[in-house]
Structure formats: structure tokens, C-alpha cells
Amino acid sequence: MSITKGTNKLNAIGMAAVEKIMSIGCKAQSLLNATRAVDFLGPLALRLYLVPIFWMAGTKKLGSMEDTIAWFGNPDWGLGLPFPTIMAWAASLTEAGGAIALLIGLGVRWISIPLMITMIVAAVTVHLQNGWLAIAEGSGIFATERTVGAVERLDRAKDILREHGNYSWLTENGSIVVLNNGIEFAATYFIMLLVLFFYGPGKASIDHLISKRFDNCNG
Numbered sequence: 075m076s077i078t079k080g081t082n083k084l085n086a087i088g089m090a091a092v093e094k095i096m097s098i099g100c101k102a103q104s105l106l107n108a109t110r111a112v113d114f115l116g117p118l119a120l121r122l123y124l125v126p127i128f129w130m131a132g133t134k135k136l137g138s139m140e141d142t143i144a145w146f147g148n149p150d151w152g153l154g155l156p157f158p159t160i161m162a163w164a165a166s167l168t169e170a171g172g173a174i175a176l177l178i179g180l181g182v183r184w185i186s187i188p189l190m191i192t193m194i195v196a197a198v199t200v201h202l203q204n205g206w207l208a209i210a211e212g213s214g215i216f217a218t219e220r221t222v223g224a225v226e227r228l229d230r231a232k233d234i235l236r237e238h239g240n241y242s243w244l245t246e247n248g249s250i251v252v253l254n255n256g257i258e259f260a261a262t263y264f265i266m267l268l269v270l271f272f273y274g275p276g277k278a279s280i281d282h283l284i285s286k287r288f289d290n291c292n293g
Contacts (some may be wrong), residue, residue, distance in 0.1 A: 089213045100206035121176040127130050127263065128189065132170030135162065142166060165192050176270075179279020186271040190264055208258040211253050216256075218243040224252040 112245040126155050135142040139162065145151075146165075147158025155161050168188045175185040212225035232250060235241045244250065 076160050114276035114278045114282075117270060117273060118278045120270055121179065121182065121248075121275060121279075125177045127173075128169040128176070129173035132168070132173060133281045134164050135166035136170060139163070139166070151225065157197065164188075165195070168192055176275075177277040179281050181262060182275035182279065182281055183271050186267045190267045190271070193260045193264040193267065197257040197264070201255055201257040201260055204256040206258050206261075207254045207256045210254040216258075220292050221252075221254050224254060243290075 098114055099192065143158050143162040146153050146155050146162040168185075171190065172185045172189045175181050203261065205218045205220065207218075210221040210224035210228070211217050211220050232241070235244060235250075
């Protein structure tokens, strides 16, 4: 009889502990859910991060379209793409126009499509052959023979600069690195655009205002 009472008491204590933990968990979840009031900050941050990237890329191309078209079409020192004039104008206007669309939050899901295509083309035609890393590293899972060799040459260059140059002045405003030009940045921008494509621009956008006015489009 005493054993049964002891067991029941332990069960009661266990149930009380579980209920307490569940209560704390529910309160924590409620606090977490309260952050939904500012959930527009996530997509807004993605948009604002991407704006200067695509604006600079697009306007740089538009500022020298002859060179851009030549780079798109030349198979020796350029991309060797077909229809280089059309491709160059399409990429340039997509990037510059996409930056404006992302800034004001207009047609974000739609503009994300050609911007993602642009990133895929850039990754495949420019960056893929260089591996993943944007900046060369000598170790890590993404390091390759190319980046290891680049870092070895960088270390040698630093030694020469320390011996024969003012190395402190040269590195005063930043470290000397070797650009590997891999797909890292293009892939990162693609993933950010993919999130915007599926989840939209958030409440801080013209798209949100339009959807509230014409909510029949959401059916």
C-alpha cells in the first residue's frame, strides 16, 4: 500500500513538473509569436541588402554598354554568349531595374525570377570554374588546389612587400587578399532572391499595399 502511495506521489510530482515546463514553453512561444508584429524586417533587410549590389552591377554595365556587349560576346576573354547585345541589355536593365523594384517593394516576386536567372548565368559562365570561394583560402572544405596555390603566392607577395615596401601603410585600410571569384556571392544572392520569391517582400512594400487593396488576387 505504501509503495502504491509513493508511486502515485512520484507520478503527481512528475505531472506537475511537465505541466510547469509546458507552461514555461507556452509563455516562451507567446513571446516568440509577438515578434510577428515586426516580421516585415526580414524580407525588408534582404531587399535593402540586395539593392546596392544589383544597382552597382547594372549601372556599371549600362555606363559602358559597348564594353559590356563585347565582354558578353567575346569567346576568348569574355563570356562567349550568343546574342550578346540582347543578353547584355537584358542583364543590365534587369539588375538596375531590379534594384529599384526591390527598394520600393514593387513586383518583387516577379523581378526575383529574372534576377535569379542572371545569377545562374553568372555562376555558370563566370564563377563555376573557380570553385566556391569568392576570396582565396588555403584551408577549409571549400579550399582547392587553385586557392591553396593563390594563398602560397599571396604569402610570398606579403614577404616581398614587408622587405621592400611600406607594408603597414599598404595594409592600413584593409588586408591584402587574392580574389578567387568563385560562385559564393552569386549563390548567396540567388538564395536570398529565392526567399523573396517564395515569401514575398513583406509588409513594408508597395506589393503589400496592392495586395490589401486587391485581395481577390490572392485567391
